[in-house]
Amino acid sequence: MAGLNPEQFRALGYRAIDMIAEQLAQLDEGATRLPVPLDIRHRLEDQPMPQTGIDPFALLDRVQNEILAYPMGNPSPRFFAWVNSTPTPIGILGDLFAAAMSPSAAGGDQAATYVERAALTWVKDMLSFPQEAQGLFVSGGSIANLTCLAVMRHVQTGGKARQDGLVGMDSKMIVYTSAHGHSCIEKAIHALGFGSQNLRVIPLDEQYRMDVAKLREAIAQDRAAGLKPVCVAASAGTTNTGAIDQLDDIADLCEAEGLWFHIDGAYGGFGILAEQTEGLYKGMNRADSIAVDPHKWLYIPVECGCAIVRDAEAMRATFSLVPAYLQEDRAEPWFSEYGLQQTRGFRALKVWLSLQHYGLDGYRKMITNDIETAYELRRKLFSRRDYEVVTAGPLSVTCFRYLPTGVTADEADDFQRQIVALTNASGRAFITTTMIDGKVVIRACHVNFRTTAADLDVLLDTLTEAGQQVLASGHAHTA
Numbered sequence: 275m276a277g278l279n280p281e282q283f284r285a286l287g288y289r290a291i292d293m294i295a296e297q298l299a300q301l302d303e304g305a306t307r308l309p310v311p312l313d314i315r316h317r318l319e320d321q322p323m324p325q326t327g328i329d330p331f332a333l334l335d336r337v338q339n340e341i342l343a344y345p346m347g348n349p350s351p352r353f354f355a356w357v358n359s360t361p362t363p364i365g366i367l368g369d370l371f372a373a374a375m376s377p378s379a380a381g382g383d384q385a386a387t388y389v390e391r392a393a394l395t396w397v398k399d400m401l402s403f404p405q406e407a408q409g410l411f412v413s414g415g416s417i418a419n420l421t422c423l424a425v426m427r428h429v430q431t432g433g434k435a436r437q438d439g440l441v442g443m444d445s446k447m448i449v450y451t452s453a454h455g456h457s458c459i460e461k462a463i464h465a466l467g468f469g470s471q472n473l474r475v476i477p478l479d480e481q482y483r484m485d486v487a488k489l490r491e492a493i494a495q496d497r498a499a500g501l502k503p504v505c506v507a508a509s510a511g512t513t514n515t516g517a518i519d520q521l522d523d524i525a526d527l528c529e530a531e532g533l534w535f536h537i538d539g540a541y542g543g544f545g546i547l548a549e550q551t552e553g554l555y556k557g558m559n560r561a562d563s564i565a566v567d568p569h570k571w572l573y574i575p576v577e578c579g580c581a582i583v584r585d586a587e588a589m590r591a592t593f594s595l596v597p598a599y600l601q602e603d604r605a606e607p608w609f610s611e612y613g614l615q616q617t618r619g620f621r622a623l624k625v626w627l628s629l630q631h632y633g634l635d636g637y638r639k640m641i642t643n644d645i646e647t648a649y650e651l652r653r654k655l656f657s658r659r660d661y662e663v664v665t666a667g668p669l670s671v672t673c674f675r676y677l678p679t680g681v682t683a684d685e686a687d688d689f690q691r692q693i694v695a696l697t698n699a700s701g702r703a704f705i706t707t708t709m710i711d712g713k714v715v716i717r718a719c720h721v722n723f724r725t726t727a728a729d730l731d732v733l734l735d736t737l738t739e740a741g742q743q744v745l746a747s748g749h750a751h752t753a
């Protein structure tokens with residue numbers, strides 16, 4: 275082994291596992307996320323490439339002191355920002371084994387192929403999606419959405435886009451999403467050459483879902499203007515509020531209008547497993563394609579997204595290109611024929627291990643519990659003075675404001691940002707803001723089986739103390 279004999283590797287590996295075990299053991303009590311001290315930051319980013327090798331044990335010391343000590347924070351039970359989960363411990367080991375094997379999971383007769391097929395079968399089952407659909411593990415939700423929408427483009431151009439591009443298409447193709455559709459949908463629209471001007475942003479109804487009546491009107495208007503509506507990209511759980519679009523109604527509309535029905539389920543797709551969401555996902559299994567993110571609500575270590583397309587042959591026809599040097603071992607199609615990557619990481623292993631470790635029942639419980647904890651947060655907000663719940667959607671995200679006496683309406687937006695910044699700097703919890711109805715709100719979202727009611731108290735106590743600190747300093751108005 276270059277530079278390491280088996281005994282040295284073993285010793286190094288044991289130490290690494292001890293470090294990770296220690297890291298996991300201190301999550302409940304330790305800081306969520308700490309600002310990276312300037313000297314450490316400089317050591318990390320300005321270090322010249324060493325001319326000669328460094329002792330790997332010394333490197334592990336650095337990992338311990340300079341890297342593990344300054345995480346993004348999402349493994350912690352008090353991380354409430356964005357949509358980033360705590361990782362499953364067995365998934366961590368899955369990534370280790372995947373790295374040890376370091377295969378290209380492009381396809382062919384190797385264990386990785388069969389493990390990915392099994393994991394995809396289970397994921398489709400979890401989503402109640404038909405098994406004839408083709409799945410593919412990709413880096414995350416953004417690429418999963420892009421992959422699905424690329425298939426949509428292929429189908430809606432009658433297969434011509436591969437040869438001709440979009441140049442010369444006789445009418446402009448229009449895609450519809452909601453005002454709370456994720457930015458990755460617009461990025462995909464850019465990358466696929468549709469252009470933002472051909473993305474219609476449909477207003478929301480009172481529950482922050484895509485307004486289906488307005489969607490219908492927009493489609494009619496575009497047709498009347500000689501344009502070509504091709505796709506609705508709906509959400510099964512928006513990032514801002516967790517709203518789930520009316521999937522069954524949108525499926526009806528897409529069917530009647532000949533539109534591709536795509537669902538972004540990156541955050542909320544697996545919410546279908548929760549006890550509290552019965553009925554809300556009706557119609558999800560009618561989609562032409564769906565993007566989900568095992569690295570969100572299946573708690574799989576980053577990276578792992580998943581694109582699923584009902585028409586497997588259309589997905590293959592969109593991407594398949596098999597050069598001369600890749601002709602062997604092709605009794606069955608390769609995964610690389612269904613997406614952009616040729617060499618592919620063995621992402622499926624961490625999914626396969628995690629799904630078996632917890633089982634379907636375990637996942638149902640964890641996701642149900644996350645939503646119950648969000649309900650608990652709302653109860654706590656209602657019971658605290660000066661907190662206002664702004665959105666309380668069906669999943670694990672809650673938007674709220676802290677408005678103690680002394681904060682004027684003009685100062686309220688800056689005040690939310692300031693108390694979030696102070697809370698995050700404390701290391702006790704980590705949370706972010708978003709905009710709802712033109713106002714800055716604090717947004718608490720967790721996809722984290724470690725989060726308990728006690729963590730919610732830490733969050734709210736820290737925000738409250740931060741608020742009092744801002745008021746005491748007389749700076750509620752200067753962000």
Ligand SMILES: Cc1ncc(COP(=O)(O)O)c(C=O)c1O
Binds near residue numbers: 417456458512540542
């Ligand atoms: C609803 C939704 N769609 C797409 C994405 C993008 O997924 P990723 O960050 O895995 O690329 C996110 C990320 O939070 C999301 O919440």
